[in-house]
Amino acid sequence: MWTDFLLLMKQEMAVIAMIFILLFMKLGRDRSNESFMNTMNVLLLLNLTLGFIGNRDGVLLNEMFRTSKLIALEKNILNLAMLIVSLQSYSWLKTHKHVPEFYILLLSSLLGMFFMISSGNLLMFYLGLEMSTIPLAAAANFDLAKRRSSEGAMKLIFSSAFSSGCLLFGISLLYGTTGTLIFSELPHLISNNPLQLFAFILIIAGFAFKISVVPFHLWTADVYEGAPVAVTSFLSVVSKGAVLFVFVSVLYKVFSPLATVWYNMLFILSLLTIIIGNLFAIRQENFKRFLAFSSIAQVGFIMVGISGGSDVSTASVIYFVLIYVFSNLAAFGVVALVSSVTGKENISDYKGLYKTNRTLSWVLAIGLFSLAGVPPTAGFFGKFFLLIAGAGKGNYLLIGIAALNIVISLYYYLRVVKAIFMDANPTPLQPIRIPLMSKLAFVVCIAGVVTVGVASPIYDYIYSLIAQMQ
C-alpha cells in the first residue's frame, strides 16, 4: 500500500518535498539569492529526470488520484517548462527580496496542476484548479512596488473567483442530477437534458476562463502586462498547458455523451478565439500584451485540434503544448531578460536589436517563427498536426478559416521580426550580457524548437502512450 502511494504519486511527492526544502532553507540561516536559485535549479532538474523513471499506471484512493504513463508525460512537460521558467527568471530574481517565496508559490501552483491532471473526481479537479490559480495570483503581485502588478493580481483573482463560481455551480448541478462526482461513473449518467447541458456549459465556461478562450479572455492581456515576466510566462505556458490537458480528458471521457454539443461549441469558440486573438495581436505595442493575444490565438488553434475528438487529437494537443513550451518560452525568455536589464517592454524598443544583441535577436526570431508556424521550426508541425486532427471530422470550413488565420498571424509575428532585424533605430538597446542560466534556457528552447518538429519518435511516442490507454 505505502509503496504504491510513493511510486504512483512520486511526482507530487517530489514537488511537496521541494516546497518543504525551501521552507526549511528560508527558516534557517540567511542565504544569498544565488544559493536559493542554484539549489532550486538543481532540484528542478532532478525532479524532471526523476519523472521519466519508473512510471506506472494506477488508481489510488477511490479514483481521487489516477496516473498513467501519459499523465506522467504531461506532468514532465510541465516540469520542463517550470525548469525553463526558473532558469529564465534568474536575472530578475537576483535582486528580489523574496526568492524562496516565489518558488514556493510557483511550486504550489505546479502541485495543484499535477493533482488536477491526475484527478478522477470533480472535487479533486476543482481543488487542483484552485490550487493552481490562487498562488499564481499572489505571484503576479511579485513586483511589489509596481501598481500595475497589483492591478494584474487583482484582476486575476477576481476573474478566477468568478470562473470558479461558474464551474462550481456547474459541478453542483451535475452532482445534483447524477449523484456522483467520479469521472468514470459520470458518462453513463449524463444525457442531453437541458439541466445537464446548462451544467456542462457552466463547466466549460470555467475552463474557458482559465485557458482564455475568447468571450472569457478579457483578463488575459492586463494580467500578462502587469505581472512580472517570469509569472507571465508561467501563466501562459504552464498553467495553460495543464488546463488544456485536463480539458481534453474531461471532454473526451466525462462528456463523451455530449460529443455533438461540444463539437459545435468548439467550432464557434475556436474560430472566435483565433480571429479575435489575431486581430488584437496586430495592434499591440507592449510586448507582453502582444504575446498575450498571440497566446489566445494559439489556444484557438489547439481547440481546432481538440474538436477532432480522436486519439490523434489528444496526441496532437500534447505535442503542440510541448512545442509551445519551447517556442513561447524562447520569446518570453528574451523579453524577461531585456525587461529585467533595461526595463523596456515595448515592441518599438526592440527596433534595431540585431545591431547590439545578435544572440537575443536570433533566439527571439526563432521563437516567433515557431509560434507563427514557419516550416522548418517545430511550430509548423505542431499546427499542421492540430489541423489534421481537426480535419478528422470533415468540417473543412473550420480548417480553412484556421489555415487562413495562420497567414494573418504571420503578419504580426513577422512585423516584430522586421523591427528587430530591419528597422533603423538611432538608439538601439544597449548590449545585454546573457547570464549562464538564461543561456542554458535558450539552448534548451532552441534545441526543442529545432528538433521536436523533425524528430518523429516524439510524436510517435505520445501517440503510442494514448493507444495503450484504450
Next chain:
Amino acid sequence: MDTSAIIFYAISAFTLAMGLMAVTSSKIFRSAIWLLLSLVGIAALYFWMQVEFIAAIQIIVYVGGIVVLIIFSIFLTQQAGTKMPKALLRRTIGSALAAFFGLAFSFNLINHYGFKSTGSQHFNASVSDVGTQMLSTTEHGYILPFEVVSMLLLSAMIGCIVIAIKPPQEHAEKIGTKPENVSSPEPEEEKVTENISEPLITTEV
C-alpha cells in the same frame, strides 16, 4: 403546503434578502454584517435538513471565522467608515436584469428536470462517521482532498504574507525609481494589496 415547506421558504427568503442587502449596501462594514446574517440563514437551512453537525460547522467556520476575517481586513484598509460611491443606474438595472434572468433561467431548468423525491428518508451521519470518512483512504474516503487543502492553505498564507509585508524603505525607493514606472505616475500604493488577502481566503473555503 405543510409547515416544513413554509419554514423552508421563510429561511430561504431570509437568506436571499440578507444576501441582497450585502450586495447593495453602500457601507462596506454593513455589507459584511449582512453577509454574516445570510450565512446564518444557510446554517438554518442545514438545521432544517437535520444535519446539525454541518450546521454547527457552517456557523463556526463561516460566521465565526470567515466573516471575522473579512471584518478584520476591512478595518485594516483604513477606509471602513467611508461610503462607497453610488453605483450607476445603468449598471444597477443591468445587474438586476442579469440576476433576474439568471434566476428565472435556472429555476425553469431545475423545475422541469423532474428530480425524484427521496421521501422522508434522512441521512443520519454521526459526527464520528464524518470524521472517519474525512480521513479514510478506502471507499468514499476524503483524505486526499483534505491534505491537498492543507497545502493550498499553506501556499495561500505564504502568498498573503509576501504581498502584505512592507518592504524596507530604501528598497522600495530603489525599485520606485526604475524606468519601468514611467507609465504609472501616481505614487506607489501598498494598500491595494490588503484587499487581496480577503478573496484569497473567501474564494476557497
